[in-house]
Amino acid sequence: MQALTNRAKQVERAPMTFIEQLYLWNILKGMAITFMHMFKKQPTIRYPEQKREFSPVFRGLHVLNRDEEGKERCTACGLCAVACPAEAITMEAAERLEGEENLYREEKYAAKYEINMLRCIFCGLCEEACPKDAIYLSETFTPADFNRKNFIYKKTDLLIPNPTTDAEGFAAAKGVKTNEIGLKN
Amino acid sequence: MSEQQLFKVTIDNITIEVPAGTSILEAARKIGGEVAPPAMCFYSKLKGSGGKCRTCLVEVSKGSEKDPRPMPKLVASCRTTVMDGMEVKNITSPKVIDARAGVVEFLLLNHPLDCPICDQAGECHLQDLSYEHGKEGTRYEFQRRTFKKHDLGPYIQLHMTRCIMCFRCVFTADQLTENRVHGVLDRGDHAEIATFIEKSLDNDFIGNVIDVCPVGALTDKTFRFKNRVWFLKPMDAHRDCPKCSGKVTLWNRGEEVFRVTARKDEWGEVEDWICNECRFEKKHSNDWVIEGPREISRHSVISQGHYLDAVKPTETFLAVNDGRAPHLLLDIHTESDVNKPEIELSLINGPAHSNNFNSK
Numbered sequence: 001m002q003a004l005t006n007r008a009k010q011v012e013r014a015p016m017t018f019i020e021q022l023y024l025w026n027i028l029k030g031m032a033i034t035f036m037h038m039f040k041k042q043p044t045i046r047y048p049e050q051k052r053e054f055s056p057v058f059r060g061l062h063v064l065n066r067d068e069e070g071k072e073r074c075t076a077c078g079l080c081a082v083a084c085p086a087e088a089i090t091m092e093a094a095e096r097l098e099g100e101e102n103l104y105r106e107e108k109y110a111a112k113y114e115i116n117m118l119r120c121i122f123c124g125l126c127e128e129a130c131p132k133d134a135i136y137l138s139e140t141f142t143p144a145d146f147n148r149k150n151f152i153y154k155k156t157d158l159l160i161p162n163p164t165t166d167a168e169g170f171a172a173a174k175g176v177k178t179n180e181i182g183l184k185n
Numbered sequence: 186m187s188e189q190q191l192f193k194v195t196i197d198n199i200t201i202e203v204p205a206g207t208s209i210l211e212a213a214r215k216i217g218g219e220v221a222p223p224a225m226c227f228y229s230k231l232k233g234s235g236g237k238c239r240t241c242l243v244e245v246s247k248g249s250e251k252d253p254r255p256m257p258k259l260v261a262s263c264r265t266t267v268m269d270g271m272e273v274k275n276i277t278s279p280k281v282i283d284a285r286a287g288v289v290e291f292l293l294l295n296h297p298l299d300c301p302i303c304d305q306a307g308e309c310h311l312q313d314l315s316y317e318h319g320k321e322g323t324r325y326e327f328q329r330r331t332f333k334k335h336d337l338g339p340y341i342q343l344h345m346t347r348c349i350m351c352f353r354c355v356f357t358a359d360q361l362t363e364n365r366v367h368g369v370l371d372r373g374d375h376a377e378i379a380t381f382i383e384k385s386l387d388n389d390f391i392g393n394v395i396d397v398c399p400v401g402a403l404t405d406k407t408f409r410f411k412n413r414v415w416f417l418k419p420m421d422a423h424r425d426c427p428k429c430s431g432k433v434t435l436w437n438r439g440e441e442v443f444r445v446t447a448r449k450d451e452w453g454e455v456e457d458w459i460c461n462e463c464r465f466e467k468k469h470s471n472d473w474v475i476e477g478p479r480e481i482s483r484h485s486v487i488s489q490g491h492y493l494d495a496v497k498p499t500e501t502f503l504a505v506n507d508g509r510a511p512h513l514l515l516d517i518h519t520e521s522d523v524n525k526p527e528i529e530l531s532l533i534n535g536p537a538h539s540n541n542f543n544s545k
């Protein structure tokens with residue numbers, strides 16, 4: 001039969017020599033390779049103790065952003081929901097009352113905002129569509145769970161801590177890097 | 186001069202014969218498509234409208250057969266009538282394209298660009314116009330003008346900052362209702378649409394000002410912030426109305442009627458005026474005889490997720506499971522707070538507020 005490529009190699013069917021018949025030599029050869037790897041750089045990490053740094057373009061769990069004064073940026077314009085290919089985002093809008101100007105940036109805001117993390121494919125199109133810089137994908141995973149209801153993320157789960165009342169939480173959520181347990185090379 | 190005298194006019198190298206007295210804009214609309222200049226203030230169903238926004242500027246490169254000189258300046262096509270042998274350039278003229286970009290920049294000078302909040306977004310003529318003919322940025326560096334808020338009653342929401350002074354709503358009130366209570370106050374930069382003394386607009390047929398408004402300055406208060414237009418399904422429907430034709434477009438989500446508007450043609454103009462009762466009071470789907478889904482241009486955001494001739498699949502679970510009901514049915518409403526089926530958002534008057542959500 002004609003070979004499909006010129007890289008085909010004929011199988012050697014010569015009878016084994018005495019040393020090869022002992023197997024010991026080949027075992028030692030394999031052990032040497034294993035032993036050599038003890039001095040090589042490890043490609044893996046010890047996961048729960050060590051954590052790999054996320055890539056800057058990593059798309060994880062969503063965050064609903066606030067501005068510097070702690071007002072919610074989202075105006076429930078629906079562009080994230082219309083951009084979402086998985087139809088994971090739903091919302092209900094409401095009108096800002098007088099006296100709520102310190103809570104919401106604009107006259108209209110999202111009274112309810114939900115992302116179904118079971119549907120979400122973390123494509124980041126919502127982030128791209130948002131005209132108000134309100135939704136961001138953070139560098140966190142969605143934690144595993146047994147209950148479906150814990151995957152329906154409501155506004156309380158998504159909203160970033162208020163920078164005026166909880167500056168530390170806000171900074172942590174903004175992703176000030178803590179690199180003590182980062183990957184060592 | 187006989188009444189049916191026909192003038193030959195060439196617009197963008199397309200020749201058409203139109204009766205004498207037709208405006209260039211209407212002649213171009215007869216050709217249709219891209220040849221028709223955009224219009225923000227002209228409304229073929231309102232007498233006297235047009236000539237204000239200057240978006241319909243065209244170049245007349247040949248005045249007529251008898252006087253072939255070109256017109257020295259760009260002319261407003263809604264107010265210029267055709268002459269025999271006239272040659273008009275619209276999209277084929279770089280002068281027009283440039284002038285139109287300038288006009289859009291002027292219209293957007295004081296426009297707040299709050300499209301994420303605005304209920305008109307998605308069906309806004311100014312949005313379309315600026316996408317098609319506008320420039321990317323603005324050179325305006327000053328504070329945009331703001332106005333004292335006017336309350337126009339329970340039906341109509343006025344956002345004066347978004348207004349582009351097209352006067353369509355004033356003509357509508359003059360020509361459709363028996364008593365106009367709103368108009369334009371002040372002059373120049375201060376000009377605003379308002380009622381002189383705080384008064385609500387509640388004439389019958391006054392709701393049509395919402396439909397004629399090319400921007401989001403006049404919007405439906407009963408629909409305010411309820412949903413975005415592109416999540417709703419436009420359906421043609423009619424009812425026996427003693428006052429108007431009763432032919433409307435319903436904007437549904439599921440069976441709920443979120444909004445009622447008049448039917449609009451391809452130029453965004455109302456086909457039949459509808460009365461206030463049809464527009465604001467009839468928010469039950471059993472008030473209406475539904476004719477079927479309204480055809481929406483597939484370039485519009487409103488057409489997203491809408492499929493013509495879509496067949497709704499029937500539930501086959503019982504058939505394949507020997508008639509036994511499922512042990513466990515996952516209904517999203519048991520977990521989700523949004524779009525609760527027992528709350529008919531469409532029946533709430535006006536927008537929701539934070540206290541509506543606390544009480545539930």
